[in-house]
Amino acid sequence: MLNIEQQILENIDAEDMLKFIEELVRTPSYGGNETEAQILVANKLRESGFGVDTWEIDFDELRKHPRFSMSYNRKKGMGVVGFFGDGNKSIIICGHIDTVRPGEEKFWKTPPLQTTIEDKRLYGRGVTDMKGGLACGLYALKAIKDAGIELNGKIYFASVIGEEDGGCGALATCLRGYRADAGIIMEPTETKITPEVAGAISWKITVEGKSTHACVREEGISAIEKSITVINGLKDLEKTRNSRINNKLYKRYQTPFALNVGKINGGEWPGSVPEKVTIEERLGVAIEETKEHAKNEMEKYIQKISEKDPWLRNNPPVLEWVGYSFGPSKIPGDHPIVKNLKDSFRKVTGEEPELEGMTYASDARLLIEVGETPTVVFGPGDVRDAHGPNECVSIDDLETVTKTIAFTVLNFLGHK
Numbered sequence: 001m002l003n004i005e006q007q008i009l010e011n012i013d014a015e016d017m018l019k020f021i022e023e024l025v026r027t028p029s030y031g032g033n034e035t036e037a038q039i040l041v042a043n044k045l046r047e048s049g050f051g052v053d054t055w056e057i058d059f060d061e062l063r064k065h066p067r068f069s070m071s072y073n074r075k076k077g078m079g080v081v082g083f084f085g086d087g088n089k090s091i092i093i094c095g096h097i098d099t100v101r102p103g104e105e106k107f108w109k110t111p112p113l114q115t116t117i118e119d120k121r122l123y124g125r126g127v128t129d130m131k132g133g134l135a136c137g138l139y140a141l142k143a144i145k146d147a148g149i150e151l152n153g154k155i156y157f158a159s160v161i162g163e164e165d166g167g168c169g170a171l172a173t174c175l176r177g178y179r180a181d182a183g184i185i186m187e188p189t190e191t192k193i194t195p196e197v198a199g200a201i202s203w204k205i206t207v208e209g210k211s212t213h214a215c216v217r218e219e220g221i222s223a224i225e226k227s228i229t230v231i232n233g234l235k236d237l238e239k240t241r242n243s244r245i246n247n248k249l250y251k252r253y254q255t256p257f258a259l260n261v262g263k264i265n266g267g268e269w270p271g272s273v274p275e276k277v278t279i280e281e282r283l284g285v286a287i288e289e290t291k292e293h294a295k296n297e298m299e300k301y302i303q304k305i306s307e308k309d310p311w312l313r314n315n316p317p318v319l320e321w322v323g324y325s326f327g328p329s330k331i332p333g334d335h336p337i338v339k340n341l342k343d344s345f346r347k348v349t350g351e352e353p354e355l356e357g358m359t360y361a362s363d364a365r366l367l368i369e370v371g372e373t374p375t376v377v378f379g380p381g382d383v384r385d386a387h388g389p390n391e392c393v394s395i396d397d398l399e400t401v402t403k404t405i406a407f408t409v410l411n412f413l414g415h416k
Helices: 003-010 014-026 037-047 131-146 168-175 214-219 223-243 291-307 310-314 336-349 364-369 396-411
Strands: 053-057 078-085 089-096 114-116 119-125 153-160 180-186 200-210 259-266 276-285 318-320 375-377 391-393
Touching: 003 180, 003 336, 003 396, 014 396, 037 053, 037 153, 037 168, 053 168, 078 168, 089 131, 089 168, 089 391, 089 396, 114 291, 114 396, 119 276, 119 396, 131 396, 153 168, 168 364, 180 291, 180 336, 180 364, 200 223, 223 259, 223 276, 223 291, 223 310, 223 336, 276 291, 291 310, 291 318, 318 375, 336 375, 336 396, 391 396
Parallel strands: 089 153, 089 180, 180 375
Antiparallel strands: 053 078, 078 153, 114 119, 119 391, 200 276, 200 318, 259 276
16 A cells, blocks of 8 residues: 555544534534534634635525525525635545434434444434545545645535435535536435436325215215225336336346335314325436436326326326426546545445445436536445434444545545
8 A cells, every 4th residue: 555545544534523423423414504503614614724715695586597406495595615725636525414203212222313333333414425435535635744745636515404304505606616627516416326326306296085974985986085096006016117127237126216205194083084195205306318318208107197087087196396306417437536535445445336326316417407516425324224223333444434435535536
């Protein structure tokens, strides 16, 4: 191993990184309230000797952009970018500070807003998605800085808000002018290198019935029963859409671009036939597919379902595209940032890196499309451990990702 790489390894403070992740987890950043956590990140960047740019995001202005998507009605939000170095070449390391809600604490075996270590795994809300990955990126760059290495280029570290509900923070960061020759986002990939990431759109269908007294229910039309007709029909659409996929990066998944029923609300009273049901769902968008194509196909399929049912034919469900909207993202598998990650991973682990597509959506498409920054996803943890109780990440993964990102930045930019 080169002496300069050894200097970086000696300056990675894994113990301090775990303490910082603990601070991040202890600071709630869900439901559209991320400012306190962003201040924490900005302060850590300043303490580490980074230049720091913070700003209040103007959501009224941001809404005018065609790529804007946001489910929470935020009144305020902060952008945070740390930076150091100089030169013509640049790289941006980006991660989101927001998490989903912890849910009911009774389902957790450890308190969700504090970190707990058990069997070399770190538990707590956001350790996988993605406060752990965010810390890996920051401490990888901090190690380069602490080692006194002068790079032949500029580093940007972006902590963004609102990824879970549409990516408003990444959009604001790109529109502020932050772009680079390459980018890395530290979403959970099981330390696999991910040049392709799916898209996702949320939407709502309202199904109407005919309300009557329950004692003569056969004289009414149950909106709940009709909503089941719609849901069962959409299962066929999901099969059709995924049967078209022939992408080796998604060979592990039976349904890489899933259609998920996430929320149902309907009915007023056990003694009445329900007259209205709303169904909220998430539609996966395939690589190379536009959001417009996915929406079109959905709208036509709901018409097809309705035509087969006498009631729905005359009382068609109302489809609304509401909530978040993520397009898919892709960069070539032979892009220099992918090659650098692969080489660095081999050096750190002694193992051959795997390339795989991710079935969740991410901010990568905003960095690519708006920021004109070719961006790959690579991070610690498994998405299967995210968004539910007992979210956890392997401490070995955290260390592997930190070292790999540090080596990648060093090799991508070069040094003096």
